[in-house]
Amino acid sequence: MTRRTRMALAAALGLAGLTAPAGAAEIELKLAHFLPTANGMHHTFMEPWARALEECSGGKVAVEIFPGGTQLGNVAKLHDAVRRGVVDIAHGLSGLPGGRFERTRIAELPFLFSSAGEASEALWALYPDYLAPDYEGLKVLAIHAHNPGQFHTTTASVTRPEDLRGLRLRFPTAAGRAMIEALGGTPVGLPPGEVYENAEKGVIDGAVFTWETMASFNLAEVMKHHLDAGAYVTTFWFAMNEDTYESLPDDVKQCVDDLSGDALAAKFGPWWDEWDAIGLERVKAEGHEIVVLGEADRAAWRDRLQPMIEAYLAELEEKGINAREIYAAMQERAGE
Template sequence: MSTKTKLMTAVALTTALTAPAASAETTLKVSHYLPAVHGIHTDFIEPWTQQVTECTNGEVQFEIFPAGTQMGNVARQQEQVMAGVVDIAHGLHGIPRGRFPATSLIDMPFLTDDAGAASYALWELFPEYLSDEYNGLKVLALHAHNGGVLHTNEKKVETIEDMKGLRIRTPSPAVSEMLSFLGADPQGLPPGEVYESLQRGVIDGTVFPWDPVKSFGLNEVLNYHLELGAYTVSFFFVMNERSYEGLSEEAQACVDKYSGGDLVAKFGDWWDMWDAPGRQDAIDAGHQITELSDEQRAQWEETLQPMMDAYLQSVKDAGVDNAEEIYLAMQDKIAEYEAAQQD
């Protein structure tokens, strides 16, 4: 090798060693179980991924898998993110049953019908009371929906007696217990199967807030709606811990910036916005919407008190020794939120 060639080789090697390395791009898989037209996708998850990508100057990219994709199964969100099949997942605490017993206490009847209050309570109590249920996960947000509505196709429900024998789709263990206690027959179904089940007469109705009624097109197969507001249902937005730790410190800071308390605080307003079109569609279709009076709600709550006591005991028996303490703490945080909203 000539002296000139050796010199050129040395210069090239030195340049390669001293030049700044190009930032490696990371693509994270995000899964959720709702249609891509739902506000969870359009107003929450899609913008969240865009914010993180912009914050990282493109270092972190995302691929989103909603309902209808190979990773959009509601029953598999938790196991997929734990296994690292996806990096981030948004799912229901109550499906599959029994995996988040302490967190799911927020689903107890008549605890709150406000998404903002329930979401605030969950996030405030997470560090002290709920974190053990998320080992191996980086929790980005916990939240809940507005008070659920009882929707039926053939039978109008106005009283507790009207519930007897109705086959009603249920989203969580606490709601299943509530429906059973009221004389209904709870049916565990993923949200995406409700339309066909109603159409085929497999079920008589479902409990949902108004928003999925719109996004799943359910007003086409429903006629009656009882604005019970007796329960809420909670959700997780979590990241595989190894996926999070594999990011650069700068990328981790971006994920943190757009997650946590500031994100959780948005769900109250979001859910009010998401609920409105579903309710309006029912009105436009000529459906009958029934609202419980304060007196009727008190009667339903009184009737359900033994069920609530029994459910608390069942959670305690399942290993959550301080279930009553968590439930009372949730009541306190909800009251704290409501008081702040009035100021």
Template structure:
């Protein structure tokens, strides 16, 4: 009987290790890195490209990288986790909430009004990873966990100022927690990859979206939006992970270089990075004459108070789904965020 080749193993091998030359010191390793954002986004230009260059320089050229952003064959947001688990790519950057349900512990950082600060959320995630979150990353070498700044509610044709204005609006959602928030506020959450939001807004399939400022510019959304409610009610988290087998195949030197440019020092950069990425998109909206609505402290308190039952219900649903310490993780996230805010 003729044995069929193991295609998955072959893909993993070719994706993880490309050898040129002979052996030993002449061996070159090419690693595939995928993410789902446009090549003009700061994740690509300020984070992933410089990171790969630093690692290549550190290894004196032993390790090189091929990057696959949005629009490439490996740039699908819904496939980042499965691609890196299978070894189709060696390293992936993706959203914890897409597809939903794969990272229920980590995604508790998306809970409403937990924080609107990328630095605080990223610090909390990385601090809690070893004790509370690590079981969600079996088979993966976690290089960084991070989050974006507080998201806004962006709409095309309807100005939103109050909770009542949310009623019936079809709003694109990035994660289960945000979906629950939108539903509780009377909106109709629509699960869409970021790359499909522009056309959906243009065609009137959705009325708006929740995003921080930076993807509004990266995906050209200011062309199809007119109103921006500075809600700051949620954040969304991301993973930057490596297939553990790909990591284990590297030399001690290459592993040390990857470790050097990953972890706490990398995570600490996302707060400042996100502030830089948000600013141009907001200015673009101002220059276009859009209306940016800011909530007073009293108005924000009303939104938060309204969402308290939803938050309790969501935590219970996560526990019912098998995360028996969801309440403990949520409290630990609150504590770490307060710890970060006290130091900054």
């Protein structure tokens, strides 16, 4: 990262709550994502990133952000929107809409990665050789993941794989759905914002989620038991329309490059630790049951799920994807 970019990042942190002045720049870019502005990925990551790009460009660029809840913030439409140039930059979930980013989503198989930092840096390292076909038409700025998630339940205490039998659990990803089914639970598809109400009414028995959601969605009020299993990660992408990137002046391209890639991948670990800590403290303050799986226990759960993992990879290989090779590369990165 250049000295100019580091200075821009520092300045941007002080401007994080401001919006770019309309019509004040030569290049106006639209950045869309699906999250509320109160979410850490908006106010700690994307807002400062946008302001840093403006600062680094010397005022040539203005970035307008369209978060979740706006016309351009529909999570299922972000991939199409950035590829078609409806927006210039987008941040989305790899699993929505389904059937895309299938190489990337191999990282979501259970008990593979131990931290957001490990997963995010592995994804970025593997992108050129293994994951690039998922991102045609895009200038990829980052691929990342959250910290491994937990099993959170309302009344049932979960400590062993057998304890999931018969439980109705909100699932986060396609791999998460397969994991719950393989362990005898019933996966339930729900947007994060609907989990509280359905848990409170007894429609579901729990959810597979990160610690962060216990605070940001107030789920600590309804989830009383927590198995800190480090069970899965969800993957995200951050990308620019390829034609938009190629149309930028060389100095602005350099700013984009300096603010992305390796430098950005290294930030997701500390960021997720910060966001998760808020949710974990909320749970501790409520005096809930928290059971932590050690590495040997995580390995036992992973062994139990091996047939499910093999079936998932085999299905991808039937589609012509070198899934086992990608999974092995991810395992190697996870062990570093």
